[in-house]
Amino acid sequence: MSTLILTVRGLSAKIAGQQVVEDVSFDVPSTGVTALLGRNGVGKTSTIKGILGLIERRGEVTFYGDSDGDGDPGVRLDRQRTHRIVQRGIGYVPEDREVFSKLTVAENLRLAERDANPRREFVAELFPDLVARSGQLAGTLSGGQQQMLSLARALINTNRLLLVDEPTKGLAPIIVGEVADALEEAAKTVPVLLVEQNLQVVRRLAAGAIVIEGGRVVHTGDATELLDNDDMTRRFLGVHAEAGGQTPADSEATS
Amino acid sequence: MSTVILLLITGLGLGALYFLIASGLSLIYGLMGVLNFAHGSFLTLGAYIGWEVARVLGADNWAVFIASVLVGAVVGAAFAAATEFFLIRKLYERHIEQVLVTVGLALASVALFDGIWGTDPIYVTGPSWLGGTTEILGASIPNNRFILILAAVLVLLGIVAFLKYTRYGLIIRAGVENRSMVTALGIDVRRAFTVVFAIGGAAAGVGGVLASSYYGYVSSGIGGSLLIFAFIVTVIGGLGSLSGAAIAAALVAVLQQFANFYLGGTGDFVVVLLLAVVLLVRPSGLLGSKA
Ligand SMILES: Nc1ncnc2c1ncn2[C@@H]1O[C@H](COP(=O)(O)OP(=O)(O)OP(=O)(O)O)[C@@H](O)[C@H]1O
Ligand SMILES: [Mg+2]
Numbered sequence: 001m002s003t004l005i006l007t008v009r010g011l012s013a014k015i016a017g018q019q020v021v022e023d024v025s026f027d028v029p030s031t032g033v034t035a036l037l038g039r040n041g042v043g044k045t046s047t048i049k050g051i052l053g054l055i056e057r058r059g060e061v062t063f064y065g066d067s068d069g070d071g072d073p074g075v076r077l078d079r080q081r082t083h084r085i086v087q088r089g090i091g092y093v094p095e096d097r098e099v100f101s102k103l104t105v106a107e108n109l110r111l112a113e114r115d116a117n118p119r120r121e122f123v124a125e126l127f128p129d130l131v132a133r134s135g136q137l138a139g140t141l142s143g144g145q146q147q148m149l150s151l152a153r154a155l156i157n158t159n160r161l162l163l164v165d166e167p168t169k170g171l172a173p174i175i176v177g178e179v180a181d182a183l184e185e186a187a188k189t190v191p192v193l194l195v196e197q198n199l200q201v202v203r204r205l206a207a208g209a210i211v212i213e214g215g216r217v218v219h220t221g222d223a224t225e226l227l228d229n230d231d232m233t234r235r236f237l238g239v240h241a242e243a244g245g246q247t248p249a250d251s252e253a254t255s
Numbered sequence: 256m257s258t259v260i261l262l263l264i265t266g267l268g269l270g271a272l273y274f275l276i277a278s279g280l281s282l283i284y285g286l287m288g289v290l291n292f293a294h295g296s297f298l299t300l301g302a303y304i305g306w307e308v309a310r311v312l313g314a315d316n317w318a319v320f321i322a323s324v325l326v327g328a329v330v331g332a333a334f335a336a337a338t339e340f341f342l343i344r345k346l347y348e349r350h351i352e353q354v355l356v357t358v359g360l361a362l363a364s365v366a367l368f369d370g371i372w373g374t375d376p377i378y379v380t381g382p383s384w385l386g387g388t389t390e391i392l393g394a395s396i397p398n399n400r401f402i403l404i405l406a407a408v409l410v411l412l413g414i415v416a417f418l419k420y421t422r423y424g425l426i427i428r429a430g431v432e433n434r435s436m437v438t439a440l441g442i443d444v445r446r447a448f449t450v451v452f453a454i455g456g457a458a459a460g461v462g463g464v465l466a467s468s469y470y471g472y473v474s475s476g477i478g479g480s481l482l483i484f485a486f487i488v489t490v491i492g493g494l495g496s497l498s499g500a501a502i503a504a505a506l507v508a509v510l511q512q513f514a515n516f517y518l519g520g521t522g523d524f525v526v527v528l529l530l531a532v533v534l535l536v537r538p539s540g541l542l543g544s545k546a
Contacts, residue, residue, distance in 0.1 A: 054435055086441035098436045100429045111425050114441045153440065 004064055005030040005161050005191045006051070007074070011059035013043075013050035020046040021057070022215040028161070030064070033183070033192045035206035035223050039238045043215040044195045045095050048163050052092060053082045065089050065160035087114065091154030095165040095195070097146040101139025105130055105149055108138050112153035123152045126182050144175035151179065155186055162192045168201055180204055199239070203227050211236040257393035262512045264391070268400030270508030271407030272469060275462030276478075276485035277492065277500040278414060279335070279455020285431040285495025286451050288350055289343060293357040294485070295478030296364040297335050297456040301327035301463025302473045303372055306379050314380045324406070324464045331460020332453040339452035344445065361479065368475035376472040385468055399468045406465055410458050411501055418497070423450050431495055484508075487526060491533045493543025503541060 006028040013021035021043045028034050036044050050057035062074040065088060077085050086092065100108055109123070109130075124131045127148045133141065138149055147167055154162055167183065168176040180201050183192065187205065196202050202209070206223035219226065219236055226232055233239045276294055283291050305323035312319040338360060346352045380386065385402065388395040418424035426447045430437045437444045459478075466481065467473040488507050492499030507526050515522035533540065 052439060054439060081443075082435070082438040083441050083443045086439060092439045094436065094439065098433055100432050100436070102432055103425070103429055107425055107429075111429055111437075111442070112440045157441075 003030045004028060006064070007062045008051065009060040011047065011050050011057060011061060013046050013055050013057040015046065015055055020215055021050050024212065024217050026210045026217055026220055028191060028193050029208060030191050032207040033187050033194050033205040034208040034210065035202045036193055036195045036210050036212065037202070037237060038212035042212045044212055045165055047212065048165050048195065051077065051163065053080060053085055063088060089160035091157060091159035091162045093150050093154045093162065093164040093167055095169065097150040099138040099146050099149050101137065103138055104135050105138055106134040108149055108153060109156055112156055114157045118156045119158065120156065123156050126155065126185060127152050144171050147171060147179060151182055159190050162186065162190055164192055165195045166197060168196065168198045176201065199227055258516070260392050260394040261396060262516055263509060264396050264400050266509030266512035267505055268403040268469065269512065270505040271403040272462055272466055272481060273485050273488045273508055274407045274501055274504035275410060275458045276481055277488040277504055278410065278497060279458050280485055280489045281492065281495055281497060281500045282451050283455050284489065286427055287448055289353045291357050292354065293338055293360040293364065294455065294459055295482030296361050297331040297459035298463040298466065298481060299368055299475060299478035300334050301331040301460030302467045302477055303368060304330045305464030306377060306467060306473050309379065309381065315383055317382050320381050324461055327460040327464035328457040329460070331463065332457035335456020336449050336453040339449050344448070365475045365479065374475070376474040378472045379467045381468050403465050403469060406461055410461060414454060414497060417454070423447055427451060484526065487530050491530060491540055493540025496540065496542040499540055499542030
């Protein structure tokens with residue numbers, strides 16, 4: 001059993017009074033990529049936002065990033081405000097990029113720099129295109145370029161955990177490959193919790209997988225095993241949705 | 256012709272006054288979503304304290320005048336920062352309560368000013384040049400208009416430079432666009448709230464000292480009556496847009512002056528009409544991003 005970087009116990013979260021995450025529990029190992037999977041609208045993004053305190057949440061979220069020792073008792077994140085959580089070394093790449101469109105590429109990156117020694121060269125090497133466009137307003141970048149900028153914003157700091165939400169959403173296949181390359185490079189030094197719909201990317205990057213349905217965790221295990229099991233991928237991820245129909249997905253029925 | 260020049264420059268002077276209030280209103284709303292009804296009180300306090308400075312040090316003196324403007328700025332900034340810290344912050348994200356608390360503060364501070372300085376207007380004098388006029392193309396322009404315009408331009412340039420070249424400026428610009436993403440980058444956006452209030456308060460404090468020079472007196476209602484037009488300017492310019500506020504301030508005040516002169520004192524009515532038209536045709540304002 002490898003060590004853990006984050007444990008989530010009984011996490012519930014609400015948006016506008018509506019329960020979107022319900023009693024979610026899972027672990028994130030301290031190395032490699034862990035995939036957080038599930039159909040649209042099951043609560044993956046809300047889970048990530050709950051961990052970060054971007055939405056109202058309850059439950060225990062414990063982070064073991066403050067020491068390398070085995071006896072790290074961890075720190076509870078669930079009572080802290082977002083900026084404090086992030087300052088502990090958690091990088092966030094939101095769904096839909098959320099770059100600041102009226103700031104330049106360089107300003108977006110400068111804003112994100114938390115460390116005394118930001119990793120500017122590392123980011124420049126990973127995303128040479130961003131260097132060339134440093135004076136361009138982020139709102140005028142293409143979707144793929146915005147995604148690179150959003151990733152670069154997280155990677156410019158030395159993090160202890162990355163939370164990455166659908167980085168390949170809406171991107172052309174070749175760009176999907178580039179994003180996966182960047183993530184693979186990043187994952188060599190930092191554990192990643194990755195929400196991803198593209199199962200090829202999941203297969204390439206992820207070791208473990210957590211599946212959410214109706215705001216609850218319904219499966220955890222090895223990512224490759226899950227993807228190799230047609231029955232499970234169909235049930236959990238609806239890859240062949242038209243062949244399904246027997247999914248126990250009624251979140252309202254299960255209290 | 257000389258009348259047109261006079262109305263134009265006087266209008267720009269009044270617009271400068273509107274801008275000194277509207278700039279802070281717009282920044283505060285843009286970043287925090289708070290409509291600050293107490294903003295006029297920052298101006299009024301600046302005006303009273305500026306007058307006190309002149310009274311103690313002697314009014315007919317440029318150094319004293321500049322000192323009173325600077326003291327007005329500091330006092331306005333301090334009052335505004337304290338308002339944010341002790342009242343607004345406690346009500347984080349509760350916009351209705353925030354508005355109510357600023358309305359309450361506006362009412363209470365006017366009563367306090369009346370209690371301290373009396374209910375009668377206090378007539379102010381400044382350096383004698385300020386009370387004089389300058390001939391431009393046949394029009395005799397009161398000199399304080401030039402000082403107002405100069406001050407507003409300096410404040411505008413100062414705020415623009417602050418937003419562009421400082422880290423807080425960067426945080427404020429980003430926060431106006433997407434506040435929660437700023438916190439998700441590990442930044443305590445609430446500190447920027449205090450900074451924005453302080454900047455807005457400083458501009459209003461400067462406006463207070465200059466308003467007393469423009470009107471020739473200080474009274475407890477001086478901020479409140481200007482605040483109404485500053486709100487209109489802010490909405491017409493586009494809530495949260497600084498350049499929008501600058502353009503709208505000049506537009507509204509000049510229009511007001513011309514309507515008052517040529518359309519039988521209907522300036523206020525025309526301004527409200529302009530507001531209605533802008534809200535119908537362009538609800539987000541001249542330079543506002545989204546509704
Ligand atoms: N602002 C909001 N107001 C109301 N309901 C919301 C809001 N944001 C999300 N929800 C609801 O919360 C539930 C979970 O949403 P969430 O974004 O976490 O799902 P997701 O698993 O990330 O979906 P996707 O794969 O489409 O990104 C959905 O049913 C969604 O409709
Ligand atoms: Mg999502």
